[in-house]
Amino acid sequence: MNFGEIRFWLLLVAGLGAxxxxxxxxxxxxxxxxxxxxxxxxxxLGMFLLCCxxxxxxxxxxxxxLGSYYGMKWILAAHTKGHSYYLFILIPLLxxxxxxxxxxxxxxxxxxxxxxxxxxxxxxxxxxxxxxxxKISFVVDTLAFKQPLPTLLDYLxxxxxxxxxxxxxxxxxxxxxxxxxxxKFHWNPAWLDEGVPWIVTxxxxxxxxxxxxxxxxNRQSTTNAWAIWAANFLFGLRIYYDFAxxxxxxxxxxxxxxxxxxxxxxxxxxxxxxxxxxxxxxxxLSRWFRDYVYVPLGGGRTRWWVFNVMLVFVxxxxxxxxxxxxxxxxxxxxxxxxxxxxxxxxxxxxxFAAWLLTFLAAMWAWLGFYEVRSDALLAKLKASFTPSAYxxxxxxxxxxxxxxxxxxxxxxxxxxxxxVLLLEWLSVRRQNDPFCYLRQxxxxxxxxxxxxxxxxxxxxxxxxxxx
Amino acid sequence: MLSSTSPSKPRPRRLTGRLLAxxxxxxLSCAAYxxxxxxxxxxxxxxxxxxxxxxEKMGREHQTxxxxxxxxxxxxxxxxxxxxxxxxxxxxxxxxxxxYGARFLTRWALSEARLGDTLIVALEPALLSGxxxxxxxxxxxxxxxxxxxxxxxxxxxxxxxxASQLLMLRPGGNHLITLVAKLAGGKPLFRYxxxxxxxxxxxxxxxxxxxxxxxxxxxxxxxxxxxxxxxAGYCRQRNVRVAYSIPWEFTNPDDQVSxxxxxxxxxxxxxxxxxxxxxxxxxxxxxxxxYADTGWxxxxxxxxxxxxxxxxxxxxxxxxxxxxLRAFAAR
Numbered sequence: 180m181n182f183g184e185i186r187f188w189l190l191l192v193a194g195l196g197a198x199x200x201x202x203x204x205x206x207x208x209x210x211x212x213x214x215x216x217x218x219x220x221x222x223x224l225g226m227f228l229l230c231c232x233x234x235x236x237x238x239x240x241x242x243x244x245l246g247s248y249y250g251m252k253w254i255l256a257a258h259t260k261g262h263s264y265y266l267f268i269l270i271p272l273l274x275x276x277x278x279x280x281x282x283x284x285x286x287x288x289x290x291x292x293x294x295x296x297x298x299x300x301x302x303x304x305x306x307x308x309x310x311x312x313x314k315i316s317f318v319v320d321t322l323a324f325k326q327p328l329p330t331l332l333d334y335l336x337x338x339x340x341x342x343x344x345x346x347x348x349x350x351x352x353x354x355x356x357x358x359x360x361x362x363k364f365h366w367n368p369a370w371l372d373e374g375v376p377w378i379v380t381x382x383x384x385x386x387x388x389x390x391x392x393x394x395x396x397n398r399q400s401t402t403n404a405w406a407i408w409a410a411n412f413l414f415g416l417r418i419y420y421d422f423a424x425x426x427x428x429x430x431x432x433x434x435x436x437x438x439x440x441x442x443x444x445x446x447x448x449x450x451x452x453x454x455x456x457x458x459x460x461x462x463x464l465s466r467w468f469r470d471y472v473y474v475p476l477g478g479g480r481t482r483w484w485v486f487n488v489m490l491v492f493v494x495x496x497x498x499x500x501x502x503x504x505x506x507x508x509x510x511x512x513x514x515x516x517x518x519x520x521x522x523x524x525x526x527x528x529x530x531f532a533a534w535l536l537t538f539l540a541a542m543w544a545w546l547g548f549y550e551v552r553s554d555a556l557l558a559k560l561k562a563s564f565t566p567s568a569y570x571x572x573x574x575x576x577x578x579x580x581x582x583x584x585x586x587x588x589x590x591x592x593x594x595x596x597x598x599v600l601l602l603e604w605l606s607v608r609r610q611n612d613p614f615c616y617l618r619q620x621x622x623x624x625x626x627x628x629x630x631x632x633x634x635x636x637x638x639x640x641x642x643x644x645x646x
Numbered sequence: 647m648l649s650s651t652s653p654s655k656p657r658p659r660r661l662t663g664r665l666l667a668x669x670x671x672x673x674l675s676c677a678a679y680x681x682x683x684x685x686x687x688x689x690x691x692x693x694x695x696x697x698x699x700x701x702e703k704m705g706r707e708h709q710t711x712x713x714x715x716x717x718x719x720x721x722x723x724x725x726x727x728x729x730x731x732x733x734x735x736x737x738x739x740x741x742x743x744x745x746y747g748a749r750f751l752t753r754w755a756l757s758e759a760r761l762g763d764t765l766i767v768a769l770e771p772a773l774l775s776g777x778x779x780x781x782x783x784x785x786x787x788x789x790x791x792x793x794x795x796x797x798x799x800x801x802x803x804x805x806x807x808x809a810s811q812l813l814m815l816r817p818g819g820n821h822l823i824t825l826v827a828k829l830a831g832g833k834p835l836f837r838y839x840x841x842x843x844x845x846x847x848x849x850x851x852x853x854x855x856x857x858x859x860x861x862x863x864x865x866x867x868x869x870x871x872x873x874x875x876x877x878a879g880y881c882r883q884r885n886v887r888v889a890y891s892i893p894w895e896f897t898n899p900d901d902q903v904s905x906x907x908x909x910x911x912x913x914x915x916x917x918x919x920x921x922x923x924x925x926x927x928x929x930x931x932x933x934x935x936x937y938a939d940t941g942w943x944x945x946x947x948x949x950x951x952x953x954x955x956x957x958x959x960x961x962x963x964x965x966x967x968x969x970x971l972r973a974f975a976a977r
Contacts, residue, residue: 184810185807185809185810185813186809186810189809368660371662372660372661375661375665379665387819391820394820584824585820587823588820588824592819623661623665624664624665627665627668627672628668628672631669631672631673631676631816632672632676632816632817632819632822633818633822634816634818634819635782635818635819635820636782636785636814636816636818637781
């Protein structure tokens with residue numbers, strides 16, 4: 180389910196065409212379609228697209244889905260009180276496939292040093308981290324807050340709504356379930372006109388900006404601090420436009436079908452503090468950790484709030500990938516947040532300085548995200564704090580990483596990215612309507628043409644598919 | 647702060663339809679530019695026609711031919727006319743550009759191969775060290791040559807869907823920006839000209855740029871290994887003799903021994919799949935004067951040496967053994 184590939188769109192059109200044909204055929208025979216027809220068709224479409232990704236992905240999705248549903252059903256039927264306690268059994272069970280496919284190799288070989296080859300070749304089923312967390316949130320919201328159990332069909336639709344299944348947003352029961360329950364397939368041109376600008380903007384982010392920047396991320400140098408910063412900066416821009424692009428397409432597809440999904444990104448690089456950054460970056464995951472880990476631990480109102488913050492961010496780091504570097508990335512952000520909380524009230528920075536500091540801190544932390552080699556990560560962290568690594572000779576060596584024609588292309592894409600960031604900033608600060616300047620009808624034509632002209636032919640998978 | 651997808655302002659109706667129309671016209675314009683105007687593609691289409699004409703001529707005049715193919719290192723180094731004159735061997739230089747990738751280049755060379763011919767794989771090791779997916783350039787050239795079959799695998803399965811291929815008929819950012827810069831600077835739109843290509847497909851350039859060493863061969867990738875294995879089987883079935891010949895790359899004299907050892911390690915894995923011609927240089931050349939504008943593009947003097955050496959190897963059909971290459975690699 181790669182929105183950047185034509186295959187996905189062809190499969191989607193084929194699936195929707197089949198549903199429309201079936202509707203028409205059934206409509207001719209009966210005066211009214213069965214009430215659950217559209218929800219059944221939506222579920223079938225989601226499953227079909229998931230099967231097209233791989234059978235393993237489909238099988239594991241179904242195992243976690245059916246396990247969570249029947250687990251909830253059993254708990255609700257057999258026990259009238261104390262549903263919350265059963266969460267301590269059900270949640271670890273739901274996490275088992277995620278642990279097996281994503282973390283077993285890291286724990287067995289990286290942490291325990293057992294040198295077990297078996298786990299090394301396990302392929303991570305696409306989207307497992309996202310849908311596992313979404314299902315856990317549904318289970319918690321249902322059992323802990325005593326919500327009624329939906330029908331299996333509605334639950335599967337909640338979990339398998341195809342725009343969000345492989346890379347989020349991680350929706351909550353209160354936001355998505357009421358919409359899914361009432362879902363109907365409608366040919367509504369207004370919905371289409373509302374959804375398409377999100378899709379065009381998302382594809383522009385992914386295919387034009389992220390995919391072009393991807394070719395310039397050079398992670399080789401471990402001693403040249405300028406080169407390390409350049410790699411961090413380019414990776415930071417690339418991952419943002421990659422993931423935000425995916426999320427915007429998901430939002431657009433949802434809107435075309437009359438479903439409003441949560442925006443996962445709100446121009447995070449316009450943030451003026453690290454707290455604001457995390458309110459704008461991967462919003463649904465941040466909320467998940469806030470509501471299901473941070474708040475239950477006591478949040479920021481306890482004496483051990485520093486521990487709570489650090490734990491949440493280390494877990495968030497490890498959610499992204501099984502490796503020490505992800506823990507380092509989480510620790511860096513946790514530390515930022517603690518510093519932010521300790522000093523922000525005492526020392527207020529001017530807006531521009533606050534933005535710059537936040538931007539640089541976020542960019543520096545990407546080092547922990549992309550550098551999977553522990554020795555290289557340590558060397559790069561060390562070089563970042565070594566004054567001699569910032570020499571003029573090192574600075575001059577940075578552009579020499581790329582051939583002259585590539586430098587020109589890089590400059591062009593950095594300028595284009597700068598304009599897009601500026602438009603994002605204006606959208607948020609002036610209109611409080613995310614990406615509104617980019618979604619103007621006249622901009623749509625420009626973005627579509629720029630994507631056609633500038634997107635490289637090579638298709639890069641979305642980075643977050645790996646999570 | 648807005649985080650949910652709250653209602654937006656009303657939009658003009660029929661936006662989607664207009665957008666689709668603009669995108670379609672945009673894509674058609676891109677495809678027309680790529681297929682009719684792209685200067686690099688024009689050059690390679692011209693090169694392909696010259697090489698096909700020489701292959702046909704050699705086919706008419708000789709019972710069997712030697713088809714040597716690879717990226718631009720091959721195009722610049724193998725002088726078919728010289729080998730024909732000096733060694734009386736009908737050699738066709740099918741070398742194009744490394745950007746076309748190993749799969750496309752192989753299919754392109756095989757499209758000219760006939761029963762009894764000899765196919766000399768002179769692909770740059772880097773083309774066999776990573777992912778072998780067809781490149782955008784390969785899609786462009788196959789459509790420009792009206793030969794979309796060049797994008798198929800050796801077993802005739804497709805590598806890219808038709809829709810993906812059609813969507814790849816676009817220039818891309820790097821190409822477009824470089825082109826605009828060249829136009830603005832009044833520079834030639836492509837470095838090489840069709841007039842630089844000799845009738846046998848051998849290419850030369852008057853451009854001289856100080857060259858650097860491209861670096862030794864990497865390890866043969868799993869995809870590269872599978873591909874060479876399939877190619878050997880394919881040629882065996884069709885009675886086409888096949889062998890690998892490592893291209894000559896510029897190497898600093900200090901690195902000569904270590905680069906030769908690394909190239910030998912690469913070749914030893916190739917030799918497990920198909921014969922490797924016994925080139926004593928092991929693909930290393932330390933004379934900077936033999937290179938024109940990159941560490942792969944030989945000058946006339948350099949290509950004379952390489953052509954003579956290859957001609958002798960073809961005549962004698964001398965090949966390395968795995969044990970010999972292992973011994974070199976261990977040095």
